[in-house]
Amino acid sequence: MKVPGNRRRGISILVEAVVVAIMVISAFAVSYYYITPANPRLQRSQQDEGQLGYNILNTLAANGEFNDKIINGVVISNHYTSCSYANPSVSITPDSQWGVAGSQNTYTVTVVNNDNLCGVELFQLTLALPTSSWSGTIAIPTLSAASDGGSASTLVTISSPTKAGSGTYKFSVTATNIASTVPSASASASATGSFSIETGSLCVQNDPTVLTYPSPEYSSAGSNMSFSITITNNDKNCGLETFSVSVRPPSIGWSVVVVSPTVEIYSGGSAADTVYLSSPNNTPTGSYSTRVFVTNMENSSDSAYWPITYQISKPSSKCTYAQPGISITPSSESAVSGTTLTYGISLVNNDAGCGIESFRLSISTPSGFTYPFVPSLNPINITSGGSAGLTLMLTSQGTTLKNSYQFTVSVTNQESQKSNTVSGYYISTGPPTCQNFIPSISITPPSQWVGAGSSVDYTVTVVNNDLSLCGPENYTLSLTPPSSSWAYNINPQSNIINSAGGSATYAIQLASSSSILPGFYSFSVVATDQSNLSNTATVNGSYGVEAPCTTVTLSCLGKIGAIVPGWQRNIDVALLSVVPEGYIYNLTVYLAYSPPGQPYAVTDIPLNNGTLITNGVPQSFKNAGQVVDVLYVYTTPKLYVLLFQLQLAQVTSP
Numbered sequence: 113m114k115v116p117g118n119r120r121r122g123i124s125i126l127v128e129a130v131v132v133a134i135m136v137i138s139a140f141a142v143s144y145y146y147i148t149p150a151n152p153r154l155q156r157s158q159q160d161e162g163q164l165g166y167n168i169l170n171t172l173a174a175n176g177e178f179n180d181k182i183i184n185g186v187v188i189s190n191h192y193t194s195c196s197y198a199n200p201s202v203s204i205t206p207d208s209q210w211g212v213a214g215s216q217n218t219y220t221v222t223v224v225n226n227d228n229l230c231g232v233e234l235f236q237l238t239l240a241l242p243t244s245s246w247s248g249t250i251a252i253p254t255l256s257a258a259s260d261g262g263s264a265s266t267l268v269t270i271s272s273p274t275k276a277g278s279g280t281y282k283f284s285v286t287a288t289n290i291a292s293t294v295p296s297a298s299a300s301a302s303a304t305g306s307f308s309i310e311t312g313s314l315c316v317q318n319d320p321t322v323l324t325y326p327s328p329e330y331s332s333a334g335s336n337m338s339f340s341i342t343i344t345n346n347d348k349n350c351g352l353e354t355f356s357v358s359v360r361p362p363s364i365g366w367s368v369v370v371v372s373p374t375v376e377i378y379s380g381g382s383a384a385d386t387v388y389l390s391s392p393n394n395t396p397t398g399s400y401s402t403r404v405f406v407t408n409m410e411n412s413s414d415s416a417y418w419p420i421t422y423q424i425s426k427p428s429s430k431c432t433y434a435q436p437g438i439s440i441t442p443s444s445e446s447a448v449s450g451t452t453l454t455y456g457i458s459l460v461n462n463d464a465g466c467g468i469e470s471f472r473l474s475i476s477t478p479s480g481f482t483y484p485f486v487p488s489l490n491p492i493n494i495t496s497g498g499s500a501g502l503t504l505m506l507t508s509q510g511t512t513l514k515n516s517y518q519f520t521v522s523v524t525n526q527e528s529q530k531s532n533t534v535s536g537y538y539i540s541t542g543p544p545t546c547q548n549f550i551p552s553i554s555i556t557p558p559s560q561w562v563g564a565g566s567s568v569d570y571t572v573t574v575v576n577n578d579l580s581l582c583g584p585e586n587y588t589l590s591l592t593p594p595s596s597s598w599a600y601n602i603n604p605q606s607n608i609i610n611s612a613g614g615s616a617t618y619a620i621q622l623a624s625s626s627s628i629l630p631g632f633y634s635f636s637v638v639a640t641d642q643s644n645l646s647n648t649a650t651v652n653g654s655y656g657v658e659a660p661c662t663t664v665t666l667s668c669l670g671k672i673g674a675i676v677p678g679w680q681r682n683i684d685v686a687l688l689s690v691v692p693e694g695y696i697y698n699l700t701v702y703l704a705y706s707p708p709g710q711p712y713a714v715t716d717i718p719l720n721n722g723t724l725i726t727n728g729v730p731q732s733f734k735n736a737g738q739v740v741d742v743l744y745v746y747t748t749p750k751l752y753v754l755l756f757q758l759q760l761a762q763v764t765s766p
Contacts, residue, residue, distance in 0.1 A: 164692070165742030165760040171690050177683055178746045178754065197298040198226040198632060200235060200257075201559040201654055202287045204268070204305040208552030208575040210613030211307060213351060214274035219305050221250075221268050223287045224559035226632060226656065227259040227294075235287040237266070242281040242307075245273040245410050255287070261561025261656050270307050275352035275410075277315035277379065280308040280549075280577070306552060308577060308613065315350035315379075320416050321441075322406045324387075325460060326497045328421035334393035339420050340498035341385040342458050343406050344441050345377040347414075352378050354409040357385050362400040362422065365392040374409070382441055382456030382501035389422055397424045431496075433528040434462035436471060440504075440521060446539035450510035455536055458501045459523055461494040468495045470526040477519040480509040481538065491526065506538055514542035546582035546611075551575055553639045553649040555620075561656035565626030570653055572618040574639045580612035586642040589618050594633040594655070599623045606642070622655060630657045684725050696728030696736065697760050704745075704753035716755055728763075736761035 172178060201224040209217040223235050235255045239248050248270045255264035270283055288300040321344040331337045343355055355375050359368045369388040377383045387404065400422045408414035437460030445453040461469060470491045475483065483506050494500050506519065517538045524531040552575040560568050574587050588606040593599075600622045607616035622635065633655045641647040683699070691697055700723075702716040733739055744756040 161738075161740040161760055161762065162742060164695075165740055165758050166744070168687070168690050168697075168760075169742065169744040169756055169758055172683070172686055173744075173746060175686070177686050178756070196228045197289070197294050198228070199298055199301045200224055200226055200287050200289065202285060202301045202303040203554060203556060203558040204285060204303045205554050205556050206552070206573055206575060206615060207304070207554035208280075208306045208308065208577065208613075211272060211309065213272055213276040213309055216269055216271040217307055219268045219270065220265055221285050221287075221303070222263055222265040222557060223255050223257055224261060224263045224557060224654075225257040225259050225289075226261070226559060226654070227289070233257065233259060233294075234290050235264075236290050238286045238288070239268060240284045240286070241270070242283060243410055245275070246281070246283070247271045248283065250285075254290075260658060261559060263557055263559075268305075270305075272307055272309065273410075275350075275354075275376075276309055277347075277350035278309050279315055279349070280306050282306050316348040317350060317408065317411050317414050318346040318348075319414050320345055320355060320406050320408060322404055322416045322418040323499075324404055324418050324420050325499055327419065328399065328423040329389075329497075330423045331391070333391055333395040333397075333424050336388055336390040337422060338495060338498065339387045339389065339404075340460070340495070340500075341387060341404055341418075342382055342460075342499050342501055343375060343377060343385065344382045344456055344458070345379055345408075347379040347408075350379045350410070352376055355383075356405075356407045356409055357387075358405045359387050359389075359420070360402050360405075362389070362391075362402045365395075366390065366400075368402075377456070377501075378454040378503050378505070380442055380445065380454045380456055381503040382458045383503075384458070384498075384500040386495075386498065387420065389420070391422065391424065395424055399423050431466040432464040433466065433525070433530055434464070435530050436460060436523050436525055436532050437462055437499075438521065438523045438532045438534045440534050440536040443535075444516070444537035444539055446541055448544040449508050449512040449540050449542060450544065452505050452507040453538060455504045455506065456501060457504055457521055458499060459492060459494060460499045461496055461525075463496045463525070463528070466496040466527065468493050469528075471500075472524050472526060474522045474524075475504070475519065476522075477506065478517045478538075480512065481517070481519065482507050504536075508538060508540055511543060512540045514540055516540075544579075544581050547579045548582065548641065548644045548647050549577040549579075550647050551577055551587060551639050551641060551649045553637065553651045555637060555651045555653045558652075559654035559656060561658050564624055564628045564630070564657050567621055567623040568655060570620040570622065572620055572637050572639075572651065573615055574607070574609060574618070574649070575613060575615045576609040576611050576641075577613070578611040578641075582611040582643075584608045584610050584614070587616070587639050588642060589620075590638045590640070591620065591622075592636045592638075593622065594624075594635055597625045597628075598635075622653075624655060624657060628657055632656050680723065680725055684727075687725065688727065691727070691760075695760060695762050696732050697726060697758060698728065698733070699725040699759075700757045701725075702755040702757070704755060714753075728761075732763055733759070733761055736763045 203222045205220045211217055225233055237250050237253050239250055241248050250268050252266035255266060257264040268285060282304055284302050284304045286300055286302040323342045325340045329337045329339060345353060357370050357373055357375060359370055361368050367390040371386040375383045375385055402420050403417045404420060405417045439458045441456045447453055459471060470493055472491050483504055492500050518535055520533055520535050522531055522533040554573050556571045562568055576585060586606055587609055589602050591600050591602060603619045609616045634652055636650055636652050639649050700718060702718050704714050704716050739759050739761045742758045746754045
């Protein structure tokens with residue numbers, strides 16, 4: 113007779129509650145507990161049958177029939193002490209995705225628990241981003257996975273900054289087993305993914321350049337004087353970046369005001385800022401110095417400083433005109449045709465004592481070149497002795513021939529009409545050509561556990577990271593098994609994959625020999641670009657061979673049971689001696705299984721596949737009409753928790 117599903121759920125809940133209570137009360141107490149159905153309509157005789165059932169089981173326990181010899185205590189003890197640790201496997205799928213600056217991509221992270229006989233364990237996930245300007249979230253930062261190949265997955269979302277330069281950015285996810293007993297050498301593993309932003313040029317960061325003007329500045333004590341700052345972003349292909357600007361007071365009583373504490377500058381461009389210094393009224397005549405500090409907020413190690421000198425003296429009140437200063441940084445840049453190159457333009461008002469003046473720009477470029485603003489419609493106001501900066505983004509046509517192209521930028525003071533001109537160069541390397549890069553490759557799942565000789569399926573994903581100009585390309589897959597005795601199949605053997613982030617999947621079947629020993633086996637898969645054989649990528653997978661059911665594990669208990677041979681026959685004889693005549697019974701024995709290190713994660717497992725010890729037949733219980741269930745929990749001195757379910761009924765006919 114099978115136990116109904118809802119009754120089995122009740123058994124599990126009861127066992128968990130009782131086990132927790134027993135473990136809290138005493139580590140070595142022998143405890144008993146029973147219940148009968150809470151049905152107010154039960155007749156007195158049925159309640160008596162419940163008491164009878166309890167008395168029957170209690171008598172058997174008192175006579176020593178229920179003790180730790182009922183189950184294979186040695187085997188289970190070995191199971192609880194034989195946990196061995198191994199680093200988990202971590203994979204990111206897909207391992208590579210493409211996007212534009214400011215977009216986000218979502219990846220799946222899978223953790224495989226490679227520990228052996230350690231039960232269910234928790235893994236903490238941590239995310240390492242390319243730089244502090246990137247952001248990312250892990251949907252479920254703590255995953256639970258059973259040992260012997262159990263796995264769990266979650267989503268990771270990576271967001272690129274709007275000012276990210278072109279290139280491939282790497283991030284990593286680390287999974288760490290947070291069990292207190294796991295050694296650090298076997299606790300964690302990482303996987304790396306990538307977020308690619310297309311143009312093919314990588315961001316290169318350098319220290320910025322800082323200049324101030326004038327230096328020194330002359331004024332009387334108590335005056336508020338301004339200093340112009342020119343900041344040049346010397347990075348390459350990093351897009352728009354943010355720099356912090358700070359100035360320390362020369363001494364106590366001085367005040368400092370930075371007009372723009374943060375400045376955004378494109379790679380290769382320049383920007384202007386202003387600092388106001390005020391000295392106390394009683395400052396003695398002399399020279400006073402401080403520094404302007406500039407730091408790239410995308411990478412704090414990229415920083416620079418420049419001195420400011422404040423000379424206490426009488427200033428000149430006469431306006432003197434001079435030719436304005438203008439420079440282009442860098443003076444030349446090169447790229448394929450159609451690329452937008454960024455130049456920083458720095459302007460300096462070399463007049464003295466003339467206050468704030470207006471300057472206009474004019475730009476002359478070769479035919480076909482474009483830039484996104486009209487400088488003559490945007491006058492720039494600069495104080496005498498001050499400076500300003502702006503960015504010129506110059507784009508050539510996609511068909512521009514390979515050559516060096518000169519352009520000029522002129523500045524004119526609208527007050528004095530004095531002007532100056534500077535030249536820059538756009539060096540075209542010709543129309544774009546194909547650029548090849550190493551493909552990305554990932555395998556799902558990264559690890560599987562099966563019996564010896566089993567055929568296991570894996571999925572391999574390959575991403576073509578070549579630039580879009582390369583067009584579709586053919587990628588083949590090859591596999592190196594753990595040894596020559598293993599069999600494998602790859603389908604398809606090759607795939608045509610589009611460039612610039614196109615992907616394809618391959619199905620792999622891998623089988624070990626039936627005589628292989630239990631253990632953890634690794635294999636490698638290589639993807640090769642047939643148009644450029646040097647472009648290869650490798651990923652490793654794992655194949656775990658489970659031990660056969662010769663020990664009591666959670667998976668094996670349901671297969672082989674754990675009751676000592678002969679106990680069922682002995683208990684059947686004992687039941688016949690204590691059950692009154694005219695009663696029929698079914699007895700089922702469960703083991704309350706708790707994984708190592710998790711005393712409250714309880715599962716009740718029917719021993720010997722739920723074999724009934726009975727003196728009746730299903731038809732007899734059907735004729736009985738009312739069947740009483742008695743649940744009896746028994747803990748042995750070794751804390752094996754046994755649950756006895758006795759179904760008892762009084763019958764007058766078979």
